[in-house]
Structures are given as C-alpha cells and as structure tokens.
Amino acid sequence: MTDLLVDRTDGVLRLTLNCPERLNSVTTEMFEAMSDALADADGVRVAVITGEGRAFCSGAVMRPDATNTGILEAADRLIHLVTEAPFPVVAALNGLTAGIGSSLALAADFQVAKDTDYILQAFVNVGLMGDGAAHELIAASIGRARATRLLMLGEKFPNAEAFAAGLITHCVSPDEWQSTVEALVEKLRTGPTMAYARIKSTINAASLMNLDQTLRTEAAEQAVLGASADFAEGVAAFTEKRSASFTGS
Template identity: 45%
Template sequence: MTTPILAERTDSVLKITFNRPDRLNALTTEMLTLASDAAGAAARDPRVRAVVLTGSGRAFSAGADLATGEDDHARHTATIDAANRLVRTLRDIPKPVLAAVNGPAVGLGCSLAVAADLTIARTSAYFLLAFTKVGLMPDGGATALLPAAIGRARTARMALLAERIPAPLAAEWGLIAQAVPDDEFDAETERLTARLAHGPTAAFAQTKRALNATALTHLDHALAIEREGQAALLSTDDFAEGVNAFREKGTPAFAGH
C-alpha cells in the first residue's frame, strides 16, 4: 500500500510530500494529520533547519478528497480540523517552510501552498479556490492568507468565481514568490532549499514570528469562522448537489439553499 505522506530528512532539510499521485494528491484527514505530525517533529528537531512541502506526480494537491463516497458530516469536519492544525503548524514552526508547487494547487491545496513562508510554482501550475463549485466556502485559512497576499478584491474573485489563476499571474499578483519554468523547477527548488537550510535559522524564525504578528493577525479568527461556516454548508442541498455533480463530472444546478 502506498504511504500517503512521505517525510524524508536529508541533512538539515525535511521534505514532506503528498503522495497519492493517482488521486492528484487529494487530501484526507489521515494525510493532513501525518503532515502536521511531521512538521511538528521538525520544529523540535535541531537537525532540521528548513521544511519543503510538495506533491508527487503531476499535482501539488487537488484539495480535500470528495470522491470517497462517504459524505458524513463528522468525516468532513474532521478533515477541516486536521487542515487547520496543519496550517497553524506551518505558520508556527520556527523554521522556514518552502512550498514547491509542482502542479495544480486546488481548494485546500491552494490554502496549504499559500500557508508556506515561500511558495514557488512551475509555470504550468495553477491555483484555484474551487470551493463554490461544490457549494462550499474557502477553508484552510484561505480567507486570511490570501487577502494578506493579494488583497480582498482578488481574493473575492478567486473565492466567488472559482477561476484558475496560472502560476505566472499568481506571481504577478503576489500570491506566490516566483513562477519557475518547468524545466528549471527542480533545480530552483534545490537552490532555495539550500539557501534556507544554510541561512540564519534564528533570524528566519524571528522574521516569521513578526510577519505572523503583523500580516496574519486574524488567522485564528478566520480558521474558526471558516470551520463554523463550512460545518453549516455541509448540511445544505447545494453541497449535496455539488458533490453529486463533481462525482458524475456534470454541472451542478444550485437551488441556493
């Protein structure tokens, strides 16, 4: 059986890889929990000086897994809680986190990519808040992380219209640090990782702490509101319609309730 999360330490770098390539790294509660555990352990391990978050195969992550056939409310809210824990861990770990977005970052995958300290992406990758396509709202801290990066208007465009934002445009907006040509992506990831891993770790930690305190002051509040709103939306007819259309690869007919 394939391990859904790979956590591999090489010298002073911990690489966490979403590892369900056959499902475009669709995220489960187990995957999010394992990733949080790995990142949390890295925070306590003096040997680790930088963390890399990426995906296997052709996607970073397609977001939360909606194709399991299990639609119970408790399963979905457990996934939200696990996602919130991972976002908080990525922000709180006193070491730099690089998200190497190797392909599409969709839904919760987009939130996690933006939760890193530095985010780079292949030119062919894109970012998509797809939540409204299934009758849901953004979660994973997206309602705080994205406005801090690109402002309210662009966040609203992404969140309400569920438009794909190509990596070059995401870089132009400031959603990510850099879009890298596909054939240079691996080398650039290694270069940035080495720079972070051999840099002034304590200075990075204090810089990150200050940025959290100034640019992300409302993150905890956003996570709480997202959880409350998402929990309510999970019981709506529109969500049921959206998931059914997603599984049948059709277009949902939302009734507005």
C-alpha cells in the first residue's frame, strides 16, 4: 500500500495520507513525498491535504529506540512549501489531528474540520515540545495564553472550540464535512488564483514573521530534549502504556 496518494485533476492537487492502520502517523519519507508533490505543482490552483480513515494525522511515527530521523528537516521544507505556495492549501481534517500533523494542518490556509473530533499537541507528554512551527502557528492564531495551554498541558482541543477561538477556519458536522470541503475546493479552484496568492503572502508576512527562526529554534531545542532522560522515559511509558515518571533531566 502506498503511504501517500497523489492526484492531480483539473487544477486540484490532492495529497492523501494513506496509513489508516496507524492513524496516518507520518514518516520522513512521507513528508518528503508531499514536499516533492507541492514543489512540482505546475497548473495547480488549489491543493488539498487529507487522510484516509478516522485520522487526519496522529503525528510522527514513534519508535521506542529513536525519533523519526530527519523528520524535522522534512517538516521544515513542507511547512515552507505550504505557506509559500502560490495557491490556497486546504487541510481537510477527516479526523484526529495531532502533533506535527496539527502543525501541517495549521500551516494550511483553510482547515475544514468535523465537530466530533479534536486537535492535540501531545509531545509534552513524552518530554518533548511541539514542532513544525507549532509555537508560532498556534500563538499567531489564538494568542500566547491558549498556545501555552495547548502546548504545555497536552490537552485535547475540540474542533468546535478551536473554531470558536479562531485556530481553524471551518467546523461542521460529519454529515456536512465532505460537501463543505468540495464546495470550498471548487470555489478556490475557479477563483482569482493570482489574488489569492497575494492575499496569502501578505497575511503570512504579517502574522508569521518569525517562521524561519521558530523552525530553527524548535529544531535546536528538540535535539536537546531528544537526548534527555525524560524523553527516554516518556517513550518507554508510551510503549508500555503506563504513566511516565519524569525527573526533569
């Protein structure tokens, strides 16, 4: 089975994470393939990123012995391509959206979510921090207080609350979700692409001014945390399905 489905039809680029058995947790290779597709987007007027099954993306693949080698570098490239693409990018959130998957979703221009699901930044629960520019993407949208709560406490953020707070653009019932996604995609596909590109770049220039620095800081700090005893304990606890016993070291 192909981990990423890529379809280009009538100006619409559709990228579908296709590992439903692991809730579409991503690998470095999947992110690289997504980046390659976005970088080779001649004739694209709108891109759609979604997932197969009951999750949009549950974050990076976790292994007990190591982090997903190269995932931050791959995420850096992908986040830049999503935010800099000269066309709108829609994150069609078909289910759970967690970790670096939520960073990817929030980097998009539109998020169409179901009111029965939620967003989760849970890396703190294994002794790590958010990545994929999560610290800037979240704070730029809903402010320092909510960003602190979401990233430090690792709590579920229901999509209805995320929409009310201004973190995502659309939140509808599961019955309305597919039609809402397709109506938005068609509007963007047939709309003024040049104007969309300039609106997008101007908004991002005003609201994501420190994106490069945030990505570099996250990568440096995550490397420190990845070598910590707390991270080793967090991964062991996750694997063993028990509560972690952190020591702050």
